[in-house]
Amino acid sequence: MLNVAIFLPLLTGFTVLALPRSRANLVRQVALAGGILTLIVAIILWVGFDPKGDALQWRTTVPWIPAIGASYDVAVTGLSLALIVLTAVLLTVVMLFVLPQRDRPHAHAFLFMLLATGLIGVFTAQDLLLFYLFFEVGLVPMYFIIGIWGGERRWYAALKFFLYTRAGSLAMLLGFLGLYLAMEPHSFSLPAIIAAKPLAQSPPLASSLVFFALLIGFGVKLPIVPLHNWLPDAHVEAPTEGSVVLAGLQLKMGGYGLIAVLLPALPDTVARFGWLLVALALLSLLYGALAALAQSDMKRLVAYTSVNHMAYVILGMAVAAMTGSITARQLALDGAAVQMVSHGLLTGGMFLMVGMLQHRTGTREIDRFGGLIGRAPAFAGLFGLLAFGSLGLPGLSGFIAEFQVIGATLQLSVWVAAITVLGLILATAVYLRLMGVLMGGATPEADKIAPLTPYEILPAGAVAVLSLLIGIFPAALIAIFVGAIRLGGP
Amino acid sequence: MSADCMDLWAVVPEMIIAGLALVLVPVAGWVWGRWRRIPVFVSLAGLLAAAALTAPMLITTPQEAFCGTYAVDPFRAFYQLVIELGAAITILVLSSHFHNTQQEPHAPVAVLFATAGGMGLAAATDLALIVLFLQMASFPSYVLVALVRSDKRAQEAALKYFIYGAAALAVMAYGLTFLFGLTGSLNLRAIGAALAGADAAWVALALGLVLIGYGFEMTMVPFHLWAPDAFQGASAPVSGFVSVVPKIAAFGGLLRLLLEAMPNGISAWPLVLAIMAAISMTFGNLVALRQSSLKRLLAYSSIAQAGYVLMAVAVAERSPGALRAVGYYLLAYLFMNLAGFAVVAQIERTTGRDDFEAVRGLARHAPWSTAALTLALLSLAGIPPLAGFAGKVFLLTAAIDGGFTWLAVIAAINMAVALYYYALVIADMYFRESGPRQAVAHHKGYNWAVGLCTMGTVILGIVPGLGTRLAEIGASLLQ
Numbered sequence: 001m002l003n004v005a006i007f008l009p010l011l012t013g014f015t016v017l018a019l020p021r022s023r024a025n026l027v028r029q030v031a032l033a034g035g036i037l038t039l040i041v042a043i044i045l046w047v048g049f050d051p052k053g054d055a056l057q058w059r060t061t062v063p064w065i066p067a068i069g070a071s072y073d074v075a076v077t078g079l080s081l082a083l084i085v086l087t088a089v090l091l092t093v094v095m096l097f098v099l100p101q102r103d104r105p106h107a108h109a110f111l112f113m114l115l116a117t118g119l120i121g122v123f124t125a126q127d128l129l130l131f132y133l134f135f136e137v138g139l140v141p142m143y144f145i146i147g148i149w150g151g152e153r154r155w156y157a158a159l160k161f162f163l164y165t166r167a168g169s170l171a172m173l174l175g176f177l178g179l180y181l182a183m184e185p186h187s188f189s190l191p192a193i194i195a196a197k198p199l200a201q202s203p204p205l206a207s208s209l210v211f212f213a214l215l216i217g218f219g220v221k222l223p224i225v226p227l228h229n230w231l232p233d234a235h236v237e238a239p240t241e242g243s244v245v246l247a248g249l250q251l252k253m254g255g256y257g258l259i260a261v262l263l264p265a266l267p268d269t270v271a272r273f274g275w276l277l278v279a280l281a282l283l284s285l286l287y288g289a290l291a292a293l294a295q296s297d298m299k300r301l302v303a304y305t306s307v308n309h310m311a312y313v314i315l316g317m318a319v320a321a322m323t324g325s326i327t328a329r330q331l332a333l334d335g336a337a338v339q340m341v342s343h344g345l346l347t348g349g350m351f352l353m354v355g356m357l358q359h360r361t362g363t364r365e366i367d368r369f370g371g372l373i374g375r376a377p378a379f380a381g382l383f384g385l386l387a388f389g390s391l392g393l394p395g396l397s398g399f400i401a402e403f404q405v406i407g408a409t410l411q412l413s414v415w416v417a418a419i420t421v422l423g424l425i426l427a428t429a430v431y432l433r434l435m436g437v438l439m440g441g442a443t444p445e446a447d448k449i450a451p452l453t454p455y456e457i458l459p460a461g462a463v464a465v466l467s468l469l470i471g472i473f474p475a476a477l478i479a480i481f482v483g484a485i486r487l488g489g490p
Numbered sequence: 491m492s493a494d495c496m497d498l499w500a501v502v503p504e505m506i507i508a509g510l511a512l513v514l515v516p517v518a519g520w521v522w523g524r525w526r527r528i529p530v531f532v533s534l535a536g537l538l539a540a541a542a543l544t545a546p547m548l549i550t551t552p553q554e555a556f557c558g559t560y561a562v563d564p565f566r567a568f569y570q571l572v573i574e575l576g577a578a579i580t581i582l583v584l585s586s587h588f589h590n591t592q593q594e595p596h597a598p599v600a601v602l603f604a605t606a607g608g609m610g611l612a613a614a615t616d617l618a619l620i621v622l623f624l625q626m627a628s629f630p631s632y633v634l635v636a637l638v639r640s641d642k643r644a645q646e647a648a649l650k651y652f653i654y655g656a657a658a659l660a661v662m663a664y665g666l667t668f669l670f671g672l673t674g675s676l677n678l679r680a681i682g683a684a685l686a687g688a689d690a691a692w693v694a695l696a697l698g699l700v701l702i703g704y705g706f707e708m709t710m711v712p713f714h715l716w717a718p719d720a721f722q723g724a725s726a727p728v729s730g731f732v733s734v735v736p737k738i739a740a741f742g743g744l745l746r747l748l749l750e751a752m753p754n755g756i757s758a759w760p761l762v763l764a765i766m767a768a769i770s771m772t773f774g775n776l777v778a779l780r781q782s783s784l785k786r787l788l789a790y791s792s793i794a795q796a797g798y799v800l801m802a803v804a805v806a807e808r809s810p811g812a813l814r815a816v817g818y819y820l821l822a823y824l825f826m827n828l829a830g831f832a833v834v835a836q837i838e839r840t841t842g843r844d845d846f847e848a849v850r851g852l853a854r855h856a857p858w859s860t861a862a863l864t865l866a867l868l869s870l871a872g873i874p875p876l877a878g879f880a881g882k883v884f885l886l887t888a889a890i891d892g893g894f895t896w897l898a899v900i901a902a903i904n905m906a907v908a909l910y911y912y913a914l915v916i917a918d919m920y921f922r923e924s925g926p927r928q929a930v931a932h933h934k935g936y937n938w939a940v941g942l943c944t945m946g947t948v949i950l951g952i953v954p955g956l957g958t959r960l961a962e963i964g965a966s967l968l969q
Contacts, residue, residue: 065880067814067958068887129883133874140873143913147921155921162913167906173883174902177890209895 001048002058002074005041005084006120009034009091013113016106024105031109032099035092038116042081042088049081051480056126056191068180070129070188078480079260079337080123083252086344087123089466090248091116093459094241097352100455103149111141115245122253128176128188131261132169135253139165142238142246149239157237164220164230172217172257178210179265194264204272211269214262215277221254222310225284235303240355243299247306248348255313255340259333263317270321277318278412282419284311289426293433298354298364301434302347305390308427309343309398312336315420316405319412328411335404337481338474342389342397342467349386349463353379356456361445366434371442378452380439385464389471391431392424397470500555500562503540503570504609510536511602518595526594530585533598537578537605544570548960552968558677559616561746561968568817568964569612569742576735576824577605579939583727583832586935587839593637600637601731603630608739615750615968617666617676620743624662624703627736628655634731635724647723651732654716655706662703668696669751678750679969685756694757700747701766707740709733709793710800711770721789726838729785730831733792738820741799745806745816750969755807763804764889764897771797771904778911784834784844787911788827791870794908795823801901802885805892812892815884817961822869822877822950829866829943832936833859839931849915851924859930860919862944867912869947872905877950877957884958 012034016027049057059075076084094112101108118138125131139162147158180188182198199207220227235243263270270277288308295301316336320329356379358364373380389396392403402424409417452460470477498505514529521528544567552563581598588594607626614620632655636648670676672692673684685693705713721729752759774794781787802815834844836859841848853860869876882905889898950957 063955065954065958067955067962068811068884133879136874136879140868144920147917155917158921159910159913159917163906163910166909167903170902170906174886174890174898177883177887177898180887181890 001041001045002076002124003060005038005045005088006074006117006124008038008041009113009116009120012037013110013117016109016113019106021106024102027105027109028095028099028101031105031113032092032095034113035088035095035116039085039088039092042085045076046081046085046480049076049078049480051078059126064127064130068129068188069186071127072130073126073189074121074124074130075126076124077260079256081480082337082341082477083123083256083344084120086252086341087116087119087249089462090244090344090348093348093352093462094244096455096459097244098241100453107144108149111145112241112245115141115145119249119253123256126190128179128190128193128261130188131190131257132173132176135169135172135257136166138250138253139169142234142242142250145242145245146234146238149242150237151239152237153233154237157233161230161234164227168217168220168227171213175210175213175217178206178213182206182210190261190265197265197267199266200268207266207269208273211262211266211273214257214266218254218257218262219280219314222251222258222313223254223284223307224280224311224314225287225307228284228307231307232300232303235306235351236297236299240351240358243303243351243355244348247303247351248344251306251310252340252344255310255336258314258317259336263321267321270317274318274322277314277321278416281311281315281318282416282423284308284314285420285423286426289423289430292430293426296366298357298366298434299351301366301430302350302354305427305430306343306347308423309339309347309390311423312339312402312405315409319405319408323408323412325411328408331404332408334478334481335401335408338397338404338470338477339401341477342401342470345463345467345470346386346390346398349460349467350383350390352456352460352463353383353386356452356460357449360449363445366437368443368445369438370440370445372449373439374442375447376449376451378457379449382457382460382464383438384435385468386460387431387435389464389467391428395471397467397474400471400474495557497555497560500560503544503574504606504613506536506540506543507602507609508606511599511606514599514602518599521595526590527585529595529598530581533581533602534578536602537574537581541571541574544574548963552966554615554968558679559614559619561613561615563966563968564963565742565746565813565965565967566613568960569738570609572738572817572821572824573605573608573612573735576731576738576828577601579824579828579832579942580727580731580735582935582939582942583730583828583835584935586931586933586939587725587727587835589933589935597634597637597728600630600634604628604634604731604735608735611739612742612746614743615678615746617670617678617681620747621659621663621666624659624707624743627739628659628707631732631736634728635720637728638725641723641725643723644725645723647720651716651720658702658706658713661699662706665696665699665702668692668699672696678747681751682753685752686754690757693752697752697757697759697762701762704740704744704747705766707736708744708796708800709737709770709789710766710796711773711793714770714774714793717793718786718789721792722783722785722844726785726831726835726844729788730828730835733788733831734824734827737792737796738824741803741816741820745803745813746967748803749806749967753807760804760808760892763800764894767797767800767804768897768900769797770794770800771901775904775908775911778908781911782845784837784846784849784915787915788830788834791908791911792827794904795827795870797904798882798885798901799823801894801897802888804897805888805894809888809892811884812888813965814958814961815881815888817964818884818954818957819881821957821961822881822947825943825946825950826866826869826876826878829862829940829947830870832939832943833863833866833930836930836932836936836940840929846915846918849919850922852919852930854923856930859940862940864916864919865944865947867915869951871909871912875948875951877947877954880951880954880957
């Protein structure tokens with residue numbers, strides 16, 4: 001079943017390519033059907049997952065490159081399961097959103113489907129080489145998506161995105177090779193590496209090199225602040241559906257790598273560099289919020305808030321590695337995991353809605369808008385829900401995530417927690433300003449705004465409702481993370 | 491020399507190729523009209539037969555033939571098979587490219603001669619034979635570059651190629667005489683046994699001179715100078731051939747020479763090659779960043795690719811997976827590079843150009859060729875799941891395993907930089923629009939070659955086990 005989830009999107013992609021050129025409608029419908037089927041399969045995986053069972057479930061292992069001991073080895077943990085469902089949800093949402101669009105539908109659908117296969121593959125791969133393979137399979141389609149359907153500076157943004165993430169992933173590859181060669185006998189198997197922790201006994205230089213290689217690899221994707229430069233351009237220039245996938249899903253590849261690969265494979269080294277990670281997290285947190293405050297372009301604003309939100313993931317990881325208390329570790333990792341899902345839904349939804357505004361008015365300048373609460377109540381309501389979820393209003397999903405991470409951080413250091421809260425306040429200011437302008441006094445631009453169509457309400461509503469559900473019933477989501485925490489344990 | 495040494499069975503594949511080439515020389519001169527196709531079919535059939543006879547050597551135990559001057563081992567069989575494959579694909583592209591022109595019957599003949607030379611180089615274990623086969627692989631390549639007599643640039647390129655080649659090979663022959671002088675033997679294994687006690691300075695000098703010759707064939711910096719001009723001046727299928735077959739033969743020959751005649755890293759050749767590898771890949775990639783001609787771009791890219799392969803050659807003795815990595819990568823390189831040049835040939839045939847302007851917006855007009863070129867470039871850049879990716883993983887693993895972590899880091903940085911110029915071409919094809927234009931030339935030979943190479947690139951990438959198993963077999967050589 002897991003293999004179906006991984007390859008169903010790809011199969012859909014090839015099916016779409018085989019359809020005749022004239023049938024644009026059919027292409028979109030088949031792609032949507034592929035998304036929905038993937039979602040159904042993901043839900044089946046979820047239902048069949050036993051939170052109290054083994055850490056790895058739905059496992060398939062087939063030799064792949066026997067000469068170097070790499071295998072096709074996939075399985076789900078609680079964390080990967082949540083991210084697979086998130087992938088399937090956003091894939092469906094995106095396909096629903098683009099249903100009425102007509103430009104080069106075959107290539108468009110194919111690339112998104114290829115991307116989905118790469119993402120689900122990353123979240124399930126238990127072999128480092130396979131992980132790397134899916135990681136890059138998820139990278140190339142986005143280059144084309146930005147380059148073909150992007151905005152004015154799409155060339156530049158696409159290339160920058162491609163080069164940054166490629167440099168990061170090559171660093172990651174070197175780190176993986178370091179882990180592989182440290183294993184005796186050499187092995188790419190992630191569970192084996194986590195069990196053996198091959199670099200724990202080696203000289204600190206080797207483990208530090210591997211640590212930094214992996215940190216750069218995942219840090220570019222997450223992004224961590226000095227490595228974030230590609231993000232605003234890529235998000236802004238990408239087409240709406242591209243931004244949704246980029247922010248909602250691709251950043252999670254970095255977060256997932258940190259929590260599911262780096263932390264369990266090198267727990268001691270992560271703890272050794274714990275304060276560095278905390279410092280990087282705080283820097284990202286504050287920088288993301290402050291940079292977002294300074295933006296006048298809505299897409300750019302949302303892009304920078306991603307830097308702020310994803311900082312909780314690295315903070316959670318650092319705290320989990322450094323703290324001695326098992327409850328605090330669990331809290332930190334739960335928080336980081338929920339943050340990934342929550343951010344995926346909320347930011348994905350916000351990019352979607354900004355795209356709707358841009359589609360209607362041709363601009364994304366915040367100051368051009370106003371009075372939306374009267375002109376487009378459905379829009380205002382949904383957008384408000386997403387924004388409040390993002391700023392961490394209790395009862396919504398962002399709160400659950402950030403509260404847990406801050407709670408765990410308190411156990412480590414009150415000061416770090418205090419700075420984190422400062423970042424939270426700054427982020428709140430960002431969203432309140434945005435909401436204030438959008439909902440406040442009317443402007444000429446606002447008159448052009450037509451009510452939302454069903455193709456728009458349905459996807460945006462779906463993500464908003466899901467984030468609301470997580471806010472109300474967080475236990476349902478957190479319950480399945482037990483496996484992830486076990487992986488992160490000492 | 492006694493009659494025992496006439497092990498003719500050991501050179502049957504070479505004799506088929508060389509014999510056919512000799513027979514085809516007069517034939518190519520006489521044929522006209524549609525009969526011009528005869529040499530193409532005959533040489534393809536000959537290559538197929540030679541491959542069929544080479545394959546069984548994959549499972550022989552390594553042994554000598556012709557009184558120790560020639561090797562019969564799986565290593566030789568592997569390299570010869572790859573060379574034959576490269577020649578066959580080149581002939582397919584050439585047959586389309588020169589379809590109904592004067593060159594149509596002549597091109598395959600020259601390819602066959604060069605192929606025979608390359609095959610011999612992979613098997614020769616005697617200094618004199620090495621010199622002979624190196625020349626034999628090079629001379630027909632000069633002719634191929636100069637094939638279109640009316641093309642001024644091709645003539646100039648051929649002249650440059652020839653002068654560099656003649657000088658490099660002469661210097662190399664000089665270096666080989668030192669090896670003979672130091673040890674009193676022409677046989678690689680005898681040299682290897684005797685060299686341990688020889689004067690280190692002379693050995694280092696000999697190694698340096700020998701590297702010039704091989705470096706010329708494999709476009710190792712700084713002996714690469716001929717390559718960009720020759721690749722740009724020659725017609726695209728010929729550039730493809732020159733970038734693949736002599737290079738693969740040179741890697742095979744160099745490996746055999748190092749492992750048999752210079753065992754135990756004598757005169758620090760692992761470090762020397764590691765440094766050359768770093769220089770080649772860095773230089774090739776940096777210069778490639780500024781190219782605007784596809785053939786020149788692929789020339790610099792192939793210089794960088796040679797650097798990657800050298801990385802594993804440097805650790806051939808230290809890392810058990812190194813020979814396998816080299817073998818796999820060369821096979822992958824053959825597919826992706828020939829695919830790239832075949833599509834460039836298609837573009838060249840219709841537009842007569844090979845600059846970026848010529849591929850602008852190509853995706854709309856020739857989606858299949860564009861996709862093939864894109865896959866080839868992505869594979870050269872090392873994007874999974876294509877053959878170039880698995881190959882690069884093997885090379886990097888070998889380098890780290892052999893103790894050259896710094897080299898692996900430099901290589902990884904290079905691979906990141908290299909993506910830039912490959913991505914630029916892809917961006918031009920997909921992200922930009924062009925005015926009205928013709929699609930690319932389509933013809934059976936092109937289509938077969940592009941299809942075969944693309945399939946090879948994709949299948950080897952998804953199931954690298956196919957290639958590694960073959961390369962693993964081909965990693966055992968006479969020692």
